[in-house]
Amino acid sequence: MRQEHVQESDDSLPEHSEGIRVGRELLAATKPYVEESTARSWWLVGSTFALMILALTAAGLIQWWPLRLVFSVLGALLMVRAFITFHDYLHRAILTNSRVAYWLFHAFGALMLTPTRSWLASHNYHHGHVGQISEASVGAFPLITARMWREATPWQRFTYRAQRNPLVVLLSYPVVFGINITLLPLLKKPRKHLDSLTALVSHFALIAVVWVLGGFSTVFFVVLLPMTLASAMGSYLFFAQHSFRRMQIASPEAWSYYRGAMESSSYMRMNKMMQWFTGNIGYHHIHHLNVRIPFYRLPEAMADIPELQSPLVTTLAPGDIADCFRYALWDEDKQRMVSYREASA
Secondary structure, eight states: OOOOOOOOOOOOOOOOBTTBOOHHHHHHHHGGGGOOOHHHHHHHHHHHHHHHHHHHHHHHHOOSHHHHHHHHHHHHHHHHHHHHHHHHHHTTSSOTTOHHHHHHHHHHHHHTTOOHHHHHHHHHHHHHHTTSOBSSOSSSOOBEEHHHHHHSOHHHHHHHHHHTSHHHHHTTIIIIIIIIIIIHHHHHOTTTTHHHHHHHHHHHHHHHHHHHHHOHHHHIIIIIHHHHHHHHHHHHHHHHTTSOTTOOOOOTTTOOHHHHHHHSSOEEEOOHHHHHHTTTTTBHHHHHHOTTSOGGGHHHHHHHOGGGSSOOEEESSHHHHHHHHHEEEEETTTTEEEEHHHHHO
């Protein structure tokens, strides 16, 4: 497959235009919302982790399987919220100077098969290259143009479609978190990724302990099912917010950090309950514009800043979910996302 030239951005941002703040001026408008309330951060982190542990404990102790299933699913939803707090901590948005937070989040990352070294490397790359054409899946799902697709070999087309297949999202617990984020970095650079080894040992040790205490059914409801659901939900949120029908891709020459945030990142509209469980990650265009805003201040920033109130929108509706997987290629001539069938026509 011919690789189209993609250059790294120098983070150049467009300036103020016709009364509407863009670029650096819009970024400056978000800076007041970076200010954190440590007490509020600890309350939200502490309550989330406490509820998650209680839900998973109930899933392990209760014997009636329908109720175990309810608590297992609840535990999975709380895992997603806990992961957003972990994600914010690594972005230095909350509790940056706390040693307690350091150990809490590093332990959580290990148990969730998200060692901090490999996660930070891939995720920071993603933030610096969102909205760019790339065959590689470094910190994100690959995205190529319709022209690159037509010039690709059958094997290259197969691997591209496989990486963006819904099954990868559904099986992200073993595939994305277990293999891509944890195992492969350890195999490639063992000395650099010892925390990946710690994560694998910690995760399987947890499974072993739960198995000894309650057998396979307890492992299923306390670890396997919630991890599968939480990983799939988290992976889909990440996928859909950078691979949706209305997204725009700038040319390498026109790309900027601002355009990556506002044109290649979505606002995922959800109800209040799902906003809570997903830690406001639906306000993704604002998060990409300024990663230092704590998750609980993202709605406030959107409500106060008019330029953030007309984002590209996607939802959790079945039609939008289908479109996120269907529209998988960027057509440079049509200047929009297209399906494989459209690109091949």
